[in-house]
Amino acid sequence: MQIEEIVDAASVIPVLEVAELENAAPLARALAAGGLRVVELTLRTDCALDALKAMQDAAPDLIVGMGTVRTGDDIEQSLAAGAAFLVSPGAGLSFLKALADSGAPSLPGVATASEAMTAAELGFKALKFFPAEPAGGIAYLKALAGPLPEIMFCPTGSISAEKAPDYLALSNVACVGGSWIATKQTIAKGDWTAIEANARRAAQMA
Numbered sequence: 565m566q567i568e569e570i571v572d573a574a575s576v577i578p579v580l581e582v583a584e585l586e587n588a589a590p591l592a593r594a595l596a597a598g599g600l601r602v603v604e605l606t607l608r609t610d611c612a613l614d615a616l617k618a619m620q621d622a623a624p625d626l627i628v629g630m631g632t633v634r635t636g637d638d639i640e641q642s643l644a645a646g647a648a649f650l651v652s653p654g655a656g657l658s659f660l661k662a663l664a665d666s667g668a669p670s671l672p673g674v675a676t677a678s679e680a681m682t683a684a685e686l687g688f689k690a691l692k693f694f695p696a697e698p699a700g701g702i703a704y705l706k707a708l709a710g711p712l713p714e715i716m717f718c719p720t721g722s723i724s725a726e727k728a729p730d731y732l733a734l735s736n737v738a739c740v741g742g743s744w745i746a747t748k749q750t751i752a753k754g755d756w757t758a759i760e761a762n763a764r765r766a767a768q769m770a
């Protein structure tokens with residue numbers, strides 16, 4: 565899949581942190597049951613690579629990407645684990661080149677016009693805008709749409725269910741990311757009913 569197809573399939577991408585491997589499968593099933601098609605599992609816990617496989621097995625139609633990818637090793641391990649796409653919080657030049665060389669569909673993280681232009685020069689068509697709210701939010705993205713109208717963003721960072729529709733209305737926003745659909749606490753509690761309900765509301769924001 566190309567990154568354009570992946571972001572087209574998503575309105576909201578839940579950003580997930582799974583600390584206990586046993587939670588991966590029911591989490592994936594709840595998100596898929598709620599109607600979400602694309603999720604980002606962060607590479608922030610010891611079990612993240614195994615959790616990615618478990619999510620994919622539990623919900624084969626779910627497109628599971630790996631987030632918090634920061635190094636060449638992260639890229640390799642995530643792809644070996646079966647990540648459908650890769651997401652980074654930011655990106656230096658050598659990391660961007662490694663990501664481009666991997667050929668994997670990717671959303672490298674940027675927070676400025678300069679970073680967005682560097683990533684676009686290397687061929688990236690869609691970028692994560694992180695951290696969206698602290699970096700300037702909707703006003704900042706609107707300002708980027710003037711000079712850089714062809715660059716599409718997936719803003720992530722302190723976005724809530726209430727704010728997400730306003731981001732999705734922007735011409736240069738393909739989808740939004742956020743942890744509100746399945747927070748660390750809700751996952752740890754195993755409240756799959758609440759997560760499915762949040763996923764359903766998010767899926768309807770398309």
Ligand SMILES: O=C(O)C(=O)C[C@H](O)[C@H](O)COP(=O)(O)O
Pocket residue numbers: 579606631632633651652653673694720721722723741742743744
């Ligand atoms: O891990 C990464 O690669 C990140 O870029 C950070 C995440 O996207 C944010 O942690 C999202 O979390 P919220 O701000 O709570 O929605």
